Amino acid sequence: MIVDRKLIEKAKEKLGNQNAFIMAELLELEDFDEKNLKSCCPYHDEDTPSFIYNPKNYSMHCFSCNKTVDIIDVLMGKGRTFLESVQFLFDKAGIECSFGEQNVKTKHNYRYPHEEPINDKPNVVDYFGKRGISKNVLDYLDVREDNHGNAVFNFYDTNDVLTMVKYRPSHTVEKHSGQPKTWCQKDSDTAPLLFNMNRVNTSKPLLCTEGEIDCASAIEAGYLNTVSVPLGAGNLHWIEENWDWLDTFDDIIIWSDNDVAGEKMRKECIYRLGTWRTKYIVTPEYYEKEDGRKIPLKDINDCLQIGGKQFVMDLISAAKDVPVKSVVDYSEIEELDVSQMDGVQTGIKPLDNELGKLFYGTLTILSGRPGSGKTSLIDQAIAMTIDNGSPTFLYSKELPERLSANWFNTIIAGRRNMVEKHNSSGKKYYVVPYDTQKKMQQYYNKKLFIYKDEESNDFEAVLKSAEECVRKFGCKLIVLDNLMMLDLKCNESDKNTAQTNLINLLIKFAVKFNVTVVLIAHPRKTQDSNSDIEMYDIAGSSNIINLAMRSIGLRRVSKKEKEDPKYKWHKYDVVLTVMKDRMFGKSDVQIGLWYDLVSRRFYTDYAEYDKQFAWDDNYYIDKLEYVDRGRVDPEDEFPDK
Ligand SMILES: [Zn+2]
Structure with a gap:
């Protein structure tokens, strides 16, 4: 509670x-x-x-x-x-308050762990003692010892109920020994609670560390308001699990190890817990002894053992505020090391080669007339992002909610999971069988968050929802489909200004939360629907393309163009144009794409045509029938949506 x-x-x-x-x-x-x-x-x-x-x-x-x-x-x-x-x-x-949930197991269908008996803990005391942690602190944290001499860490929830139990050997585990460093209790569930969270004063700054020994080290130094994450730096499910509890803090301090995983954890936590209340501590690279010797440090325990209690306390009180990166600061970085930047990919090789990634901290505009395949391209990127471990937020008023999910289902199903049907007039169509849909739904549960159809289109409401999904669930790709559907709360005459403001807001959003934002926009209707120029003419102001980091346009290759062998893209279904790429300073790069009518996927080779997304754990030996359309003339018609 x-x-x-x-x-x-x-x-x-x-x-x-x-x-x-x-x-x-x-x-x-x-x-x-x-x-x-x-x-x-x-x-x-x-x-x-x-x-x-x-x-x-x-x-x-x-x-x-x-x-x-x-x-x-x-x-x-x-x-x-x-x-x-x-x-x-x-x-x-004399304050009245019900403590009805105290000591009550509130999780349903949850296998609570059994309690290890409280015995003497000679091995644990000895091992932790060598690492500078006293028996007092071990008792305070209720660290115990099992029959095999391993240390036992009890994770209690905010009702003081033992909810998870973790173990580690009472000796140093060599990195390549093959021995597990930690493990959870067998036959019980592992809700990702924070270690020591039931002994934290929510009115005071919370120190969040990477492991139990770090937590114990900070407490040994004298900072009692400390917790540690349950399953290592790479697993951030504790944010979602303890969201309401974390929400009560005015200040949170992150102190992770100074390695790659620790750095990544720190960065993610700052964005998700909120830059305005999150501070961080970077473990110094070394501690300088009085005689001038420099001893390398990697975590809080090193700081305690080598630098001492006061050194740890000094580092905590010197925790740094997160600098607020404004948009201007960002573009002022002259030499951006792109290889170090993370982002999401589309899964279409020539495009990913061209763009690298849709980098975190940037806005991409995707434009194209209805039927040019914007939904397919974006859904492929969504599936790729989720497969790579990051949830996605989708605002889509283009298609009703269920239809939108269906489109996504078809794309992630692929040809191998579609069943051919015939309607009453004998026309072929394809469906994803119910069982397959169920399996996919299970896999994508809590990974794809679709903005509810009945919710307001007010852009502030949509962004608020997106922010919640980013912070609570760790969404890294934000898709807004599309610009025209967002209510900018302005008169027709102020629309250009309002759109420009929105674009700036989205850029700030991307930077603030270190996510990729994709905004889908329609080109202005023109007479000549096959002109490449029209892609640049997004309804509203041309500012949109100029402001975004990147703009991509899609255009169908017309029947006439397909029949014209002199036309460069006549063998393709769609031409993708990278209209503007401020990241790499390129513009007007074009890529030809094929479109598979059945799976609604874009592809440029067999691997993409037969791509197996992560939900599909079947093993296929046979190859699909495939025609390399780069070599032969296409017979398939492009579908009408
Ligand atoms: Zn004092």
Whole structure:
């Protein structure tokens, strides 16, 4: 359960100076000065009192060692969980609050782990002792030892219920030994909770670390408001799982290892937890000893062992704010190392070769008349993105919700998973069988988020929903289909300005959350539907193409053009034009694409024609019948949508 922070504030307010007296009693401050509400600090050695009550925040603060504690901190320091501490506080202050969920298993169909018995833990104490972590901290974190001498980490939820149990050997695990470094309890489920989250004061900055030993190291150093992520730096499902709880914090500090995985975790967390409240700590590369020797550091435990407690505390208090990258800053970066930039791919080789990726932090415009295949191209990119591990947000008013999903189904099914049917007049058509659809749905569950049809088209509402999906679920590709359907809340006469503003907003959005945004736009209707020029003439202002990082246009090859062997693209169905690419400084690059009527896919070779998306775990030996249309003249007609 999540306790409203306002209620906690109210309780402290009600107690007033009583806060000081209760804390003094709990901390057994023998020299507590009841008139001036101060004493010698219990957290460090001193002779003159510098531990003083501050009535403004109902806390005791030490002006010598800088420690600040409120009544909740003091109670938790004495071994209570957060919920137990709040309950104590509410009892004292006479605040009514139901703690009905306390110790209640609230997850349905969840296999809760069994509790390892509390025994002596000689191996654990010995191993952690060598790494600078005391038995006190191990007891505080409820670290135990199993029958084989392994360390046992208990993950409790916010109701103090044991929900996940993790193990690791009580000795160093060599990297290439083949021995597992950590594992979860067999035959129980593994909800990605944060280690130590039930002993965290939600009114104070949360320190989020990469593993249990890092968490223990920060606590050993004296920073109790620390958690660690459950399943390594590469797994961020804890954000979604603990979303409401994380939402209660004003400040979150990320401290991951200084390796590639740690850096990636830090970056992702900053965008998803919110740049405005997330700070970060980069582990220094080395610690300089007094004799000038430089000792390399990689994580918090190194910092503790080599630099000591104060070194760790100093790093925490020096946590950096995330610089807000404005659009101007971004374009001012002169030499962008593109090979280091991440992004999403379309799965169409010549296009990916041309563009590299649709890079995170950029906006791409996709334009083309109805029927030119925009939906296919974008759905292929969506499927690729999801296959590569990133969820996608899709706003699509082009087709009704269900039809949109169906289009996607056909594309990810591919020819191998489609069944041929005939209608009453004998005409062929293809469907994805129900069982296959179910299987695909299962796979794409929580990976593709489609904006609800009945929701408002107000651009602010759409962007708000997109932001939530980016932050909560980690969406990396944002598709807005299309510009004309978005309600820009302006008069017809102000439309150009409003569109320009929207484009700038989308660019900022892409940079702020480090995601790829694709906006689909229609060209203005012109007489000559086969002109390449018209792609540049997106309904509204030409600003759109100029502002975006990249603009791509699609145009069908007409029947007449197909019959004209002198026409460069006569063997193709669609010509894709990269109209503008500010990333690589290119423009007017063209690529010919084929379109498969059955699977609704674009392809440029057999591999793309027969691409197997990740949901399809079948193994195929035989090849599909395939005609290389680059060699023979096409017979197929391009479909009317
Ligand atoms: Zn002190």
